[in-house]
Amino acid sequence: MAGATLDAKGWHLSTEGIEQCVGDNARKDEKIIDVAKDTDFKEIGRKWLPEDVSKVSCEYVEGPGVLQIQKIRNVAAPKDNEESQGAPRLLKLTLTDGHLNCNGVETEKLDKFGVNVPPGTKVLLKGTVAVEHGILLLNNKNCHLIGGRVEKMAENWELKKMLSKQSKLRGVTEGGPPPFVPFGHKIQQVKPATQKDNFKSLATKKEEKKEEGEFEQQRQATIAEALQAKEEKTKTFGGGQKQ
Numbered sequence: 534m535a536g537a538t539l540d541a542k543g544w545h546l547s548t549e550g551i552e553q554c555v556g557d558n559a560r561k562d563e564k565i566i567d568v569a570k571d572t573d574f575k576e577i578g579r580k581w582l583p584e585d586v587s588k589v590s591c592e593y594v595e596g597p598g599v600l601q602i603q604k605i606r607n608v609a610a611p612k613d614n615e616e617s618q619g620a621p622r623l624l625k626l627t628l629t630d631g632h633l634n635c636n637g638v639e640t641e642k643l644d645k646f647g648v649n650v651p652p653g654t655k656v657l658l659k660g661t662v663a664v665e666h667g668i669l670l671l672n673n674k675n676c677h678l679i680g681g682r683v684e685k686m687a688e689n690w691e692l693k694k695m696l697s698k699q700s701k702l703r704g705v706t707e708g709g710p711p712p713f714v715p716f717g718h719k720i721q722q723v724k725p726a727t728q729k730d731n732f733k734s735l736a737t738k739k740e741e742k743k744e745e746g747e748f749e750q751q752r753q754a755t756i757a758e759a760l761q762a763k764e765e766k767t768k769t770f771g772g773g774q775k776q
Contacts, residue, residue: 536548536551539551539562539565539566541597542566542597543657543658544566544599545578545580545599546569546578546579547577547578547579550577550579551565551577553572553576553577554569554572556568569655570679570680570681571653571682571684573601573631573683573685573686574600574601574629574630575629578630579631580633582600582632582633584633586635586667587633587635589666589667591664592663593663594635594658594662595660595661595662596657596661596675597657597658597659597660598630598657598658599655599658599679600629600635600655600658601628601631601652601653601654601655602626602651602654603627603628603634603652604627604652605625605626605627605647606625607622607623607624607625608623608624608625608638609621609623613701616648622639622642623639624639624647624648625637625638626638626639626646626656626671628656635667635669636667636668637668637671637676638669638671639672639676640671641672641673643671643673643676644678645678646678650678651686651687652683652686653681653682653683653687654681654682656676656677656679657676657679658675658676659674660674661675
């Protein structure tokens, strides 16, 4: 009986999964669902997604059915900055019933969904969910966030996010690529030289040219003196017998 009533609510659990969720508690649907929310569907789930859910031949998925989020991506933003507001958000969800995986995209902004929702969170599909080219088309009428937290999955995901942020910061401090600047933010520009600075520069150049002119004059005078001294040395006296 418990399995039938759980199916009606969208919780397609295996017999072993139900026993695992019951534990020492009474066989009440609410207690079983509370435990199932925080348990990996790969341990307790029963296959209910169509075999061809990821193929072109699949046209729809009939709910109600609870699936588990494996991954969420904002495919409208760079992977390193999925929270960017530079373009309208477009979430892609990887979901599973514990046996088969499928992908879905939001056709409108899904309430309570975002890239910070950890894997292991449960989602309820209601009614008939259209499928196009192996992708579930999700909206606020056919897709609702239930919640739950699978500790092992969530902790691994949080650790990866933390390490990713640290590696980015380390890359910047060690001469890596500069941090991402969202569109619409002004980049600090180098202050142009003022008119006063230009005058100083011109004055410096004039002084340098003046010094070069004086040096050239001295050089020419020195060369002229040397040539004159040479000429005086080579003059001959007494019919060319003595210099």
